[in-house]
Amino acid sequence: MNDIIRAMEERRSIRSFKPDMPAKEAISQIMEAGLYAASGMGKQGVITVAVTNKEMRDRLSEVNRQIGGWKEGFDPFYGAPVVIIVLGRKDIPTHVYDGSLVMGNLMLAAHSLGLGSIWIHRAKEEFERLASAFL
Amino acid sequence: MNDIIRAMEERRSIRSFKPDMPAKEAISQIMEAGLYAASGMGKQGVITVAVTNKEMRDRLSEVNRQIGGWKEGFDPFYGAPVVIIVLGRKDIPTHVYDGSLVMGNLMLAAHSLGLGSIWIHRAKEEFERLASAFL
Numbered sequence: 001m002n003d004i005i006r007a008m009e010e011r012r013s014i015r016s017f018k019p020d021m022p023a024k025e026a027i028s029q030i031m032e033a034g035l036y037a038a039s040g041m042g043k044q045g046v047i048t049v050a051v052t053n054k055e056m057r058d059r060l061s062e063v064n065r066q067i068g069g070w071k072e073g074f075d076p077f078y079g080a081p082v083v084i085i086v087l088g089r090k091d092i093p094t095h096v097y098d099g100s101l102v103m104g105n106l107m108l109a110a111h112s113l114g115l116g117s118i119w120i121h122r123a124k125e126e127f128e129r130l131a132s133a134f135l
Numbered sequence: 136m137n138d139i140i141r142a143m144e145e146r147r148s149i150r151s152f153k154p155d156m157p158a159k160e161a162i163s164q165i166m167e168a169g170l171y172a173a174s175g176m177g178k179q180g181v182i183t184v185a186v187t188n189k190e191m192r193d194r195l196s197e198v199n200r201q202i203g204g205w206k207e208g209f210d211p212f213y214g215a216p217v218v219i220i221v222l223g224r225k226d227i228p229t230h231v232y233d234g235s236l237v238m239g240n241l242m243l244a245a246h247s248l249g250l251g252s253i254w255i256h257r258a259k260e261e262f263e264r265l266a267s268a269f270l
Binding site for chain 1: 136137138139140142143144146148164167168171172173175177229231232235236238239240242243244246247248254256
């Protein structure tokens, strides 16, 4: 088994994070790895946004918690100091597949740099709700 | 940049394949790498099937061609000797995301073993059509 397949085997979804901020360089590398993912017709319509600001991160967590229906005080981001948001363009028919491949790269790249991660759902409902709150 | 992120960067979607059959061991390793992908709630409801039989592979290619509306004689699998089919369970809400993560692992694992690959769509329509032909 080579290093790449071994990394896939060893990666796990993490549900408890230390609050320490990873190096900026590591976050950049992970984001870039996300952009290397294949996309339908090579359209690369996926956008990724890294949220490192604690106030914004806490706000995203709180909206996500409400949508998920969890009890007050629960952090659906499990204490992770960085949230990477993956957004697909709805006018690209393959945007769900494309975004998923980006997510896969992000999680594996994070693991390869010694950082844990987990895919958190509900981004769609969350950003629709946040958008309407700003209108 | 580490080897894993570099592999992501170097991987490309391939549109011309040699007819030589890869080693059985390589195909097994790739299929196994697919199963290491994360899945919603850890349900792992994705099934992968490797088609190496030329007659079956040609038949899948022909149905795919018809659905895609390409001209007769075109091979939408670009001459690849192996087709790996990724099937999700529709009763699992995250099956599209789950299947996409498996696809991502398959493509990156193939690259890591020196094998090209490309994601070919239309599996859904194809298997519904093939299933109805058998009923």
